[in-house]
Every structure is written in structure tokens, then in C-alpha cells.
Amino acid sequence: MKRDGAFGLSINTATVRRQGDLVAILAACARHGIGAVAPWRDQVAAVGLARAARAVRDNGLALSGYCRGGMFPSDPSRRAEVRDDNRRAVDEALALGAPCLVLVVGGLPQFSRPGSPPTRDIAMARTQVEDGIAELLDHARDAGMPLAIEPLHPMYAADRSCVNSLAQALDLCDRLDPARGGALGVAVDVYHVWWDPDLQARIARAGQERLLAFHICDWLVPTADLLDDRGMMGDGVIDLPCIRGWMAEAGFAGHSEVEIFSKRWWSHPMEVVLATCIDRHRAVA
Numbered sequence: 001m002k003r004d005g006a007f008g009l010s011i012n013t014a015t016v017r018r019q020g021d022l023v024a025i026l027a028a029c030a031r032h033g034i035g036a037v038a039p040w041r042d043q044v045a046a047v048g049l050a051r052a053a054r055a056v057r058d059n060g061l062a063l064s065g066y067c068r069g070g071m072f073p074s075d076p077s078r079r080a081e082v083r084d085d086n087r088r089a090v091d092e093a094l095a096l097g098a099p100c101l102v103l104v105v106g107g108l109p110q111f112s113r114p115g116s117p118p119t120r121d122i123a124m125a126r127t128q129v130e131d132g133i134a135e136l137l138d139h140a141r142d143a144g145m146p147l148a149i150e151p152l153h154p155m156y157a158a159d160r161s162c163v164n165s166l167a168q169a170l171d172l173c174d175r176l177d178p179a180r181g182g183a184l185g186v187a188v189d190v191y192h193v194w195w196d197p198d199l200q201a202r203i204a205r206a207g208q209e210r211l212l213a214f215h216i217c218d219w220l221v222p223t224a225d226l227l228d229d230r231g232m233m234g235d236g237v238i239d240l241p242c243i244r245g246w247m248a249e250a251g252f253a254g255h256s257e258v259e260i261f262s263k264r265w266w267s268h269p270m271e272v273v274l275a276t277c278i279d280r281h282r283a284v285a
């Protein structure tokens with residue numbers, strides 16, 4: 001099944017982050033006929049924003065997103081730093097031509113912004129997340145850059161994201177952007193939401209206006225590392241065609257973005273990983 005338009009293949013550049021810098025990754029994607037990528041901020045910073053934007057253009061690539069803004073919870077004294085950091089992320093997304101800035105919102109302040117005093121108050125962290133997104137939304141609206149909240153699996157609630165289900169992310173969207181004007185939505189990453197018994201209904205609830213990105217990989221059993229043991233599509237237990245079907249029914253027409261953090265896949269040559277992504281995207285995703 002070949003899909004050039006909706007659900008066409010995009011490579012999240014973290015998938016091959018250990019095999020080359022961003023310029024090398026974008027050139028390799030283009031060589032493989034891959035039409036879209038989603039770069040990470042640190043990879044962009046390593047080569048420079050102007051050079052990264054030029055490499056996107058010169059290779060004829062589209063973006064499926066920009067990773068990432070967020071990490072809102074912090075010591076109150078650092079609020080301006082967090083705000084400015086996120087505004088810069090919006091501006092970089094704009095310079096690169098991204099369709100959305102993905103937000104990983106952060107967990108407890110001491111992990112989200114190291115150096116912040118330790119706390120166990122996850123409710124307070126969630127309030128800071130909501131306030132932070134509300135504030136960033138003004139800047140993002142002015143820039144015309146949609147924000148995509150990515151709910152993360154609950155195992156990351158302490159250190160990476162205290163938004164842990166699609167329902168929770170959509171509730172945030174409804175409170176902060178009740179008009180559903182396209183400024184705020186969600187990134188659906190199968191790794192984080194595949195287990196959700198209400199996933200189909202939640203994707204339907206999100207609808208076209210809120211579905212801004214679709215990240216794919218697979219869930220391995222057993223999972224050896226909480227962060228860096230994601231599976232290649234087809235190697236695990238996620239029913240990818242089923243979830244893709246729900247996304248299509250809801251009106252999503254963007255890319256299938258392969259995002260695999262895996263020590264195993266980082267140890268293979270970039271060409272092998274990209275060729276495998278192409279094959280698996282065609283065969284099982």
C-alpha cells in the first residue's frame with residue numbers, strides 16, 4: 001500500500017540521531033525518497049538554524065512537526081526563562097516551515113527544569129503546565145504556529161510529562177482554545193496512547209482541528225528501557241493499521257512520523273534504518 005499524501009512517511013530525526021548530524025540525516029532522507037522529517041531542537045542547534053532551514057529547502061523536504069517545546073514546570077524564579085525558551089522554539093518552528101510545534105509539557109519541576117527545588121506536588125506541576133501553554137499560545141497565535149500537546153505514557157509523569165492521556169490533553173485544549181480555531185491540538189504518539197481503552201473515541205473527539213501529528217513506532221514486550229527501547233513498526237504489539245484507521249476516520253491527513261528512540265536501532269547504519277522504516281511503513285503501518 002503506497003501512500004504519498006495522507007499518512008506518507010516522515011522521519012523524526014531522533015530515530016537516527018546517533019548516526020549523523022541533521023544535515024547528513026536530511027540528505028539521507030532525500031536520497032531514500034522520504035518526503036518529510038521532524039527535527040529536534042538540539043539537532044538544529046548543533047548545525048545552526050539557518051543551515052538547518054537551508055538543508056530542509058535544498059532537499060525538498062516537508063516537515064511533519066518540530067520537537068519540541070514545553071518543560072513548563074519550574075521554580076517560579078525561572079518563569080521568564082521558560083517562557084522565552086518556548087517562544088524561541090515557536091520562532092524556530094516558523095523558520096523551518098514546521099506545521100506545528102510539539103509540546104512535551106514536563107513533569108515535576110526538579111526534572112522538567114533541573115535545579116528547581118524538589119516537590120511531589122504533581123497537581124501544582126499540572127497547573128504550571130496549563131498556565132505555561134496559555135501564555136505561549138498568545139505568541140504562537142501571533143506567529144501562526146499551532147501547538148501540539150503530546151500526552152506521554154504515565155511512566156513519564158515525574159520527569160517528562162504530567163499530561164498522560166489523550167483525554168487530559170484534549171481537556172486542556174478545550175479550556176485554552178474553546179473555539180477550536182486550529183491554534184492548539186494534540187500529537188498522537190502510538191507509543192504513549194495505544195493502551196487506552198477509549199482511544200478510538202478520544203481520537204474522534206479530537207477531530208481534524210485538533211489532530212496535528214501522528215507518531216509511530218511499536219511497543220516491545222518485554223520493554224528493556226523506559227526511554228530508549230522503542231520498537232520498529234511490526235516488531236511489537238501495537239495494532240498500527242487500526243489506529244491509523246481511527247486517525248483517518250477523524251479526518252487526519254498528515255504524515256505518519258516514525259519516532260524510534262532505540263539503542264538497538266541507533267547502532268545500525270543510517271541507511272539500514274531508513275530502508276527498514278520505508279519497508280515497515282509500507283508493510284505494516
Ligand code: ZN
Nearest residue numbers: 150189215259
Ligand atoms: Zn512522539
